[in-house]
Amino acid sequence: MISRFGSYLLLMLKVFRKPDKWKVYKKQLILEIYHLGIESLGITAIISVFMGAVVAIQTAYNIDSPLIPLKMVGFTVRQSVILEFSPTIISLILAGKVGSRIASEIGTMRVTEQIDALEIMGINPPNYLIFPKITAAMLINPVLIILSMGFGLVGGYFVAATTQLFTTQDYLEGIRGWFEGYTIVYALIKTVVFAFIITSISGFEGFNVKGGAIEVGAASTRAVVWSSIMIILFNLILTQLLLS
Amino acid sequence: MIEGKNIFKSFGDHLVLKDISVKFEKGKTNLIIGQSGSGKTVLMKCLIGLYEADKGQILFDDRNFSEMSFNERKSIRNELGMLFQGGALFDSMTVEDNVMFPLTMFTDQSKEEKIERVNFCLKWVNLENANKLFPSELSGGMIKRVAIARAISMNPQYLFCDEPNSGLDPQTAGVIDELIQRLTEEFNMTTVVNTHDMNSVIKIGDTISFIYKGELWWVGDKNQVLSSDNQELNDFVFATELTKRLKK
Ligand SMILES: Nc1ncnc2c1ncn2[C@@H]1O[C@H](COP(=O)(O)OP(=O)(O)OP(=O)(O)O)[C@@H](O)[C@H]1O
Ligand SMILES: [Mg+2]
Numbered sequence: 001m002i003s004r005f006g007s008y009l010l011l012m013l014k015v016f017r018k019p020d021k022w023k024v025y026k027k028q029l030i031l032e033i034y035h036l037g038i039e040s041l042g043i044t045a046i047i048s049v050f051m052g053a054v055v056a057i058q059t060a061y062n063i064d065s066p067l068i069p070l071k072m073v074g075f076t077v078r079q080s081v082i083l084e085f086s087p088t089i090i091s092l093i094l095a096g097k098v099g100s101r102i103a104s105e106i107g108t109m110r111v112t113e114q115i116d117a118l119e120i121m122g123i124n125p126p127n128y129l130i131f132p133k134i135t136a137a138m139l140i141n142p143v144l145i146i147l148s149m150g151f152g153l154v155g156g157y158f159v160a161a162t163t164q165l166f167t168t169q170d171y172l173e174g175i176r177g178w179f180e181g182y183t184i185v186y187a188l189i190k191t192v193v194f195a196f197i198i199t200s201i202s203g204f205e206g207f208n209v210k211g212g213a214i215e216v217g218a219a220s221t222r223a224v225v226w227s228s229i230m231i232i233l234f235n236l237i238l239t240q241l242l243l244s
Numbered sequence: 245m246i247e248g249k250n251i252f253k254s255f256g257d258h259l260v261l262k263d264i265s266v267k268f269e270k271g272k273t274n275l276i277i278g279q280s281g282s283g284k285t286v287l288m289k290c291l292i293g294l295y296e297a298d299k300g301q302i303l304f305d306d307r308n309f310s311e312m313s314f315n316e317r318k319s320i321r322n323e324l325g326m327l328f329q330g331g332a333l334f335d336s337m338t339v340e341d342n343v344m345f346p347l348t349m350f351t352d353q354s355k356e357e358k359i360e361r362v363n364f365c366l367k368w369v370n371l372e373n374a375n376k377l378f379p380s381e382l383s384g385g386m387i388k389r390v391a392i393a394r395a396i397s398m399n400p401q402y403l404f405c406d407e408p409n410s411g412l413d414p415q416t417a418g419v420i421d422e423l424i425q426r427l428t429e430e431f432n433m434t435t436v437v438n439t440h441d442m443n444s445v446i447k448i449g450d451t452i453s454f455i456y457k458g459e460l461w462w463v464g465d466k467n468q469v470l471s472s473d474n475q476e477l478n479d480f481v482f483a484t485e486l487t488k489r490l491k492k
Contacts, residue, residue: 020349113332120292121346122321124314 008204014126015134015203028132029139036098036133036199037140041147043097044090048148051085052077052155060165070166074156074174079183081152087187088235090148091194094141095227099202102133103223106206107216115207130203137195145191186242193234198227245270246291246402246434251300253283253290260286261297262458271432273425273448275439278455279480284438285329287455288406291436292326293317304402322350325395327405331387333379333394339366340375343393350398365393369423385416389423396427403428403435409444417441421448440480442487445469454480 019025059076106129109115118125153175160171202223209219246268253261260283268274276284290297293309302309304320312320333342343362347353353361366372369389379387388408395403405424409417425448428435439445445452449466454477456462462477469481470491482488 024348108335112330112335113328114334116289116294117326117328117332117334119294120321120324120326121349122318123349 007208008201011126011130011204011207012200014124015130015200017124017127017131019127019131020123025132029136032132032136033140035101036137037144040094040097040144043093044144044148045151047090047093048081048086048151049155049158051089052081052152052157053159054155055080055085055152056156056159056171057163057165060159070170071174071177073160073166074171075177076174077156077171078153078175078179081149082183082187086145086148086152087190087194088231090145091141091191091198091231092228094144095194095198095231096224098137099198099223099227100220102199102202103206103220104216106130106203107209107219110207110209111212111216126203126207130200130207133203134196134199137199138192141195142188142191145187149187186238189242190235190238193238194231197230197234201227201230245303245305246436247301247303248287248291249301249303251287251290251302252298253286253295254298260458261290264300264455264458264460266453266460266463267451268434268436269451270434271429272450273428273435273437274451274453275437275445275449276453276455277439277445277449277480280440282455283458284440284455285406288404288436288438292321292324292404322346322398323400324402324404325398325400327388327391327395327403327408329406329410331379331391333387333390335379337378338375339371339377339379339382339390342379342390343397345394346398361397362393365397366390368396368427369393370419385412385420388412388420392420392423392427396431399431401433403433405435405437407438407440409439409441414443417443418447424448442481442484445481456480 055077056073059073060070063070063072106115109129115125115129118128156175157168157171160166160168202220205219205223205226209215248264248266251261251264252259264287266276266287276287278284286295289295291302293302297310300310307320309317309320334345337345340359340362343365344358347358347361351358362375363372366374369392371386371389371393374382374386374390379390382390392408403424408424409420412420421444424435424437427433437444437448446466446469449469452464452466452469453460454462456476462472462474464472469477472478482491
C-alpha cells in the first residue's frame with residue numbers, strides 16, 4: 001500500500017515534465033478534451049436534470065410548515081446542486097466513465113508492448129500518455145460541472161412547471177436569492193482536484209498492468225474504486241478546509 | 245558494433261541471465277537463439293534498456309549505454325529501431341501515422357517530406373497501398389512488416405527484432421527474414437535477431453549466439469551450427485522430426 005503510493009508519486013514525477021514536442025501535445029490535448037469531456041456531456045446532462053428534479057420534489061415534500069416560504073425549494077436545489085451534487089456526484093460518475101477508459105487504454109498499451117515501443121524510441125511514456133489526459137480533464141471538467149449545475153436547476157424548474165408542488169415564480173425567486181459567489185469557487189476547486197485524482201490514479205493503474213487482458217480489466221476496476229474512494233476522502237478534506 | 249559485457253539479470257530470486265557477454269557486428273545479422281524461456285527476450289530488453297541489468301556493461305560503438313541517464317540515452321535511442329514480438333503498433337493510429345510517428349516526434353520535417361519517407365519505408369516492406377489501414381485491419385505478416393517500416397523510419401544504425409517470424413507460415417517467415425537481411429546489408433546496420441526458427445538460423449545467421457538456461461553456451465555462424473559437437477546445441481538444432489531426418 002505505502003510502496004504503491006511511492007510508485008504513484010514517482011510516476012507523477014515522470015508525468016510532469018516538458019513534453020517532447022508541444023505541437024504533438026496540443027493535438028493530444030484537444031483529442032483528450034473531446035474524449036474525456038465532450039463525450040461525457042450527454043450523461044452529465046441527463047443525470048443532472050434528474051438530480052435537480054428529485055432534490056426539488058424532496059424539499060417540497062419536506063416543507064409542511066406554512067411559516068417556511070416555498071421559495072426555499074429553489075434555494076435548496078441551488079445550494080445542494082452547486083455545493084455537492086454537481087462537483088461530487090458528477091465527478092464520481094466521471095470516475096467510472098473516464099477512469100475505466102483511461103486505465104484500460106493505457107493498460108492495453110502496456111500488455112501489447114506499445115509503451116515499450118514508445119520508450120525505446122526515446123519518448124518518456126508517462127509524460128506522453130498521461131500528461132495530456134490529466135491536463136485535459138482539469139480544463140474540461142470545470143466546464144462540465146458548470147453545465148451540470150445549469151441542468152440541475154433546469155430539472156427543478158421542470159418540477160415546478162409540471163406539478164402543483166410550488167410555482168415557477170417561487171422557484172425562480174428561490175434560486176436567485178441569498179447567492180454567494182464563493183460557493184461556485186469552492187465547487188470548481190473541488191472539481192479540479194477530483195479531475196486530477198481520476199486521471200492520475202487511472203493512468204497509474206493502467207501504466208502498471210502486468211500480464212494480459214484479465215489484468216487490464218482488473219486494473220480498470222481498481223482505477224474506478226480508488227478514484228472514487230479518493231474523491232470521497234478529498235471531498236471531506238476540502239470541505240473542511242474551504243468552508244469552515 | 246554492440247557489446248554486452250558480463251550481464252546478469254534476475255527477477256526476484258530467479259536468476260535469468262548469468263554472466264552473458266556478447267558481441268554483435270555492424271552490417272551483419274546477429275542471431276540470439278535458444279529454447280523458449282531461455283532468456284532471449286530478457287537479454288534483448290537489457291541491451292536496449294527496457295530492463296536494467298543487475299550487473300554488466302552495454303556498449304553501443306564504445307558509448308557506454310548502461311551508465312547513461314534517460315535523457316542521455318535519447319540520442320542512442322534515436323539511432324535504434326526495434327521490432328517487438330507482437331508488433332506493438334499503436335492501435336489508435338493508421339499504418340501511415342505509425343510509421344510517421346518517430347519522424348513527427350524527433351524531426352522538423354515538413355508533412356510532404358515525412359510522407360515521402362513513410363512511402364519509401366512502406367515500399368521497402370512491400371506494403372505500398374496500406375497507408376490508411378488501421379492495425380486491426382492487418383494480417384499477422386502485415387503487422388510485422390509495418391513494424392519493420394516503423395523501426396527503420398529514422399534510418400537507424402541498430403535494429404533489434406524479437407522473434408520476427410513467430411506465428412507466420414514458413415513462406416511469409418522467409419520473406420521477413422530476407423527483408424531483415426537485405427535491410428541490414430543495404431543500410432549497414434548492426435542487427436540483432438531473437439529466434440528459435442531453425443530456417444532463419446541457417447539462412448541469415450551471420451553470427452549466432454546460443455543461450456542455454458540463461459548462459460551463453462555456444463557462439464558461431466550458420467555454417468558451423470549444423471556441425472557442432474555441442475550436446476545442448478544439437479538437441480536444440482535437431483529437435484524437430486524434419487531436421488532429425490535431414491541429419492541422417
Ligand atoms: N518481467 C518478468 N518478470 C519475471 N520473470 C520474467 C520476466 N520476464 C521474463 N521472465 C522470466 O525470464 C525467463 C526468460 O524469459 P524470456 O522471455 O527471456 O524467454 P525467451 O527466451 O524470450 O522465450 P520465448 O522464446 O518463449 O520468447 C522466463 O523464465 C521468464 O519466466
Ligand atoms: Mg521471447
